[in-house]
Amino acid sequence: MENSPNAEAGSSQPQFKYYDLVMASFVAILLLSNLIGASKPSYIPLPGGETWIFGAGVLFFPISYIIGDVLTEVYGYAKARRVIWTGFAALLFMAFMAWVVVSLPPAEGWPFQSDYENVFGNSWRIVLASMTAFWVGEFANSYVLAKMKVWTKGKHLWMRTIGSTVVGQGLDSMIFYPLAFWGIAGWPPETLVQVVISQWIIKTVWEAVLTPVTYVVIGALKKREGLDLYDTDTKFSPFAKSAG
Template identity: 60%
Template sequence: MKASGVRADFRYYDLVMAAFVAILLLSNVLGAGKVATVPLPVIGDWPFGAGILFFPLSYVIGDVLTEVYGYARARRVIWAGTAAVLFMALMSWIVVALPPAPDWGNQAAYEAVFGQVPRIVFASVCAFWAGEFVNAYVMARMKIWTGGRHLWSRTIGSTVVGQGVDSLIFYPLAFLGAPGWTPGLVGVVLFTQWALKVGWEVLLTPVTYAVVGGLKRAEDVDVFDEGTDFTPFRTRV
């Protein structure tokens, strides 16, 4: 069913939203600040941000949301994710700042893991917000341009642009000039992150097709954003 109106009887929308927010929070807590290396033939050890292993799944889910449920519902999920990241940052700051018990000796380790630098939090929120909205916008527009055909072109094309915006905002804002982060390292990790995210999207294309097809059949919907207000500054569907 091709649809553009408002429906409130979706069976799986809330579950997709929950998966999106969970992956977003976990990837920010566990992977955002660590630089790992992978050995490449001829080149040798190549640095990459550890969050790349799981964070791109949020973009895949974002593609699924826009493709199946439309831009307006994807926009609502992006705002939910943004609020969750901000609350996580606030909670981390409060918990880390609480005075430790005298016989608890793990404060330093706790601060190292959860004591997020405000600069990194700010960069993460800005990059996520901008990148996700660009991704959703490109995805929705391309669906109209292609008449709903060639899903692969929309998922990959939106990721190229959206992840590019995300990486261009996050790494310079978060790490340029920080101890241990030379401009060259920032540039290498930025490009590597973008390339790996796009590569993940390509590799996961069969999964995206299966999930999108299954959800469209289960929900009996296929939203085309014709006449949609694409402003990011609202949450109402």
């Protein structure tokens, strides 16, 4: 069931006004959150002198999941699938570019090679963990939201966005941190467990807090695109050919 979007005269393909901008926003936030904040643990002081440790990337990375919710809710699972694969390819290229640039010998007298390696020289273990967690988490998030939209007949958007986040972000956190940091100095098992739990909670809370913003964005996009798509006949395999 779908309200047809605007199409150019003589074209069989629907023409969306904002889909490319939403895709660009998704990929930009995905790359920046992985580049800047993925590997730094931070903390919140607790009463009694204890601290609660969390991954710094959690402050901004959940926005990519919110955009993923917008994509699936407005444009459908197939369009979201295309964006997820685009983000995956962008992550892969970023990792390759970082490896090439860090590996190049520095010019004589350049004093920042060690700093450069610390910032951009993530191991392939971290890269693999990040890409695996992203792939599994995003597809799970989009699948759950699309299915819940059909089940609820388009009602209770807040339930769909938060419910899909609980599943998607939970899988993301449970995959990334153990796969990336298990056995590494500075990441004892108790720290890993604490970070995974805190990431899951903070990401879900972020989704809940930003629910009013999600409502506004989704409502505006549906109105301007003339589209409200239900994935009743969609092929949900991540490897199915995306429409558009």
